[in-house]
Amino acid sequence: MANVKLHGAWASPFSCRVVWALKLKGIPYENIEEDIPNNKSKLLLQYNPVHKKIPVLVHGGKPVCESMIIIEYIDETWPQKPFLPSDPYQRARARFWVKFADDKSFVVRTLLISSGEEQEKAKNESLEFLRTIEEHGLGNKKFFGGEEIGIVDIAFGWMSLWLGVFEEIVGVKLLEAHIFPRLYAWTKNFKEVPVIKQNLPDRHELLLLFKGVREKSLGSSSSS
């Protein structure tokens, strides 16, 4: 029995955060693919009774929930190649952007499952989200973590693939190179890191899946 198990779902950017972290640290683990949202395993419900959500990392039989809390757990348990800086002030700055990613990313998800006025609002909020990161978050660094991937890069990792998939499905362009040059360059840098490149979902599969999500959502909202 593996000492480290991940209950996750291949298409979830939250799951992928944990996959990237484990792979970057070089920690072997067993992947347990959950059938979300309708057929979650009993173990998942037992491990995360409050939210009943993936990802859950199980280490030595003990569950850790919430993707970015898992990342900090991984960083504290296997300190090699740290994801967080050592200086308390720089740690606080990193956590600020992790919280920003977690609190604000939903606007882009809203864009995917909305239409008309609601979609226009979500588009504007998504642009504001990107603008804030472009202006305040990244500076002139290669990664949020500096020369190496850090915790903030992992938190924003979904922008390197899912964002473009959502743009294509909805038919809007958000992350344009001439408007957000730093962020655009970052997505390229992030995807070029071998561990990330090898552990991103297949773009075409992702496109098909989220097309279905959008169609189902718009279909059900127009008939309600």
Place this chain on the structure above:
Amino acid sequence: MANVKLHGAWASPFSCRVVWALKLKGIPYENIEEDIPNNKSKLLLQYNPVHKKIPVLVHGGKPVCESMIIIEYIDETWPQKPFLPSDPYQRARARFWVKFADDKSFVVRTLLISSGEEQEKAKNESLEFLRTIEEHGLGNKKFFGGEEIGIVDIAFGWMSLWLGVFEEIVGVKLLEAHIFPRLYAWTKNFKEVPVIKQNLPDRHELLLLFKGVREKSLGSSSSS
């Protein structure tokens, strides 16, 4: 010039989290009362350009934003009487409840500024919020942190005063001793800690302020 300054507001539970943390650690600081929401200082806007919100802790001229990130910063900078456990798994569990507090507490705020069906919905969500903490969060411990106040106690600290104030203003009872015995006992334990007792806002002043918030909110929503 003080080395530690707090830009806050006396009635904000987010500000009070930082006050409690500083007082528990015994760190002297200068309090800068901000006139929110309409007359924030230029310094506050400069220190927190992304959210433009209190509290901001300024240490040696450098700003730290977001109340629970400030608490971790304080804990890492002044490690005496730690707020977080030392074991990574227990740290992850503490952070889980801190995130739960930050993600879900807004339902009680919604109760304060809503009426009719929306109020009923917020009431039910608030009860669900309390039930989750009662069933999964506290166990039979005196504090979430065990025998001493920890980071989760600080995160939930608003329930020891603001919750009762909101209940009184709205005219509903949520935290009943026979339904939530553990949580009810915790609010008593929390308020009895001398540092907390001495650093809670005046209940009557709080009542007057939030009565005004409710009246203004309901007035503006019924006329819009």
